[in-house]
Amino acid sequence: MxxxxxxxxxxxxxxxxxxxxxxxxxxxxxxxxxxxxxxxxxxxxxxxxxxxxxxxxxxxxxxxxxxxxxxxxxxxxxxxxxxxxxVLLDPSGAPEPEWLERMRGVSKDARGDLLDLLERAQTSIQANDLAARVRLVGEFELPFYFVAKYRDGRAADLARLDAEVIEPWLAAQGDAYRVHRNDNNLAVIPRGVxxxxxxxxxxxxxxxxxxxxxxxxxxxxxxxxxxxxxxxxxxxxxxxxxxxxxxxxxxx
CATH class of the missing domain: 3.40.50.1000 (HAD superfamily/HAD-like)
Structure with a gap:
């Protein structure tokens, strides 16, 4: 076997x-x-x-x-x-067509939400001088999830961003997204991903x-x-x- x-x-x-x-x-x-x-x-x-x-x-x-x-x-x-x-890549490094098409639909549905969260987080970081960085992670021009990390050991800044921006945003989305938090990494992921x-x-x-x-x-x-x-x-x-x-x- x-x-x-x-x-x-x-x-x-x-x-x-x-x-x-x-x-x-x-x-x-x-x-x-x-x-x-x-x-x-x-x-x-x-x-x-x-x-x-x-x-x-x-x-x-x-x-x-x-x-x-x-x-x-x-x-x-x-x-x-x-x-x-x-993303699912075959042994040649090419995306599996069926999976790519399925995930294209998931990404399309979530794109507006993820861009909104990104903008809100960036605005808060700038306004409050937070030592945090945020971005959308994806592939093939398809965003799949939002990620935030703290910098310079300032974990409290990520905690503040989470409490003031991310958690209220998530509460407004119902059950459409889930959160992964481990060490300095906080990811917001659509349920379809x-x-x-x-x-x-x-x-x-x-x-x-x-x-x-x-x-x-x-x-x-x-x-x-x-x-x-x-x-x-x-x-x-x-x-x-x-x-x-x-x-x-x-x-x-």
């Missing part, structure tokens, strides 16, 4: 240097746009990667866009799931070929739980957001 692994990247397989343990060798695996090393594997993470890569088809399942994925120095050779599932949707679509595509596949989902964040749950087996690293909310809870 063949193995199909859906693998989140940041904070699952590697992380920024400030999140790495102080002891032990680190292996740079992801770069900033200027080429400098930004994210690193520990020895255990490198061993985990080598174990997976030796005997499985690996599908990066990430919030990264295509440019950011290209700055990850790992040899992914199969399909790729990007921007929280907004999700790693789990793309994972289920790709599992169906693989199993329709007639082969039998064992599927494994690996991720660190609460929002990863949905795509992991679509797989036969679920893995999360210790001491992560998802671990704390599940295995890390005290027994009743």
């Amino acid at each position: 063949r193995k199909l692994v859906f693998l989140d990247l940041d904070d699952t397989l590697f992380q920024s240097q400030r999140k790495c343990p102080p002891d032990g060798a680190l292996h740079p695996v992801a770069r900033l746009r200027d080429g400098s090393a930004h994210s690193f594997m520990t020895g255990k993470q490198q061993a985990f990667w080598e174990w997976l890569a030796a005997d499985a088809t690996l599908v990066p399942t990430t919030a990264r866009d295509l440019d950011a994925l290209r700055r990850v120095d790992l040899p992914f050779e199969s399909w790729s799931i990007l921007v929280y599932g907004g 999700g790693k789990e949707h793309a994972v289920r679509h790709l599992i169906e595509r693989f199993t329709d070929s007639g082969e039998e596949w064992l599927t494994i989902g690996i991720g660190d964040s609460l929002i990863d739980g949905a795509f992991i749950a679509a797989c036969d087996y679920c893995i999360t690293p210790r001491d992560t957001q998802l671990f704390a909310a599940t295995f890390g809870r005290p027994l009743l």
Whole structure:
């Protein structure tokens, strides 16, 4: 039986240097746009990667866009799931037509809302001199989600932006959007965009070929739980957001 692994990247397989343990060798695996090393594997993470890569088809399942994925120095050779599932690329790097058309409709429906949130956030940042940056993340000229991050260690500025702008905006949208918050990253994502949707679509595509596949989902964040749950087996690293909310809870 063949193995199909859906693998989140940041904070699952590697992380920024400030999140790495102080002891032990680190292996740079992801770069900033200027080429400098930004994210690193520990020895255990490198061993985990080598174990997976030796005997499985690996599908990066990430919030990264295509440019950011290209700055990850790992040899992914199969399909790729990007921007929280907004984009599904085949092994040649081309978008899967059926999925692209489906997500084009989702993006079109959400574009006006996301641009409105972006403008409101930018206005607040400028008016209140907040150390935060905001942008829309997408691909193929299609916006898929809004993201905000704080700068210069000023986490309170992102908290203020969230309380004064993002939360009231979300309340007015009903249940049309969900929020992912992990460390300094806050993302607002339309319900129609999700790693789990793309994972289920790709599992169906693989199993329709007639082969039998064992599927494994690996991720660190609460929002990863949905795509992991679509797989036969679920893995999360210790001491992560998802671990704390599940295995890390005290027994009743």
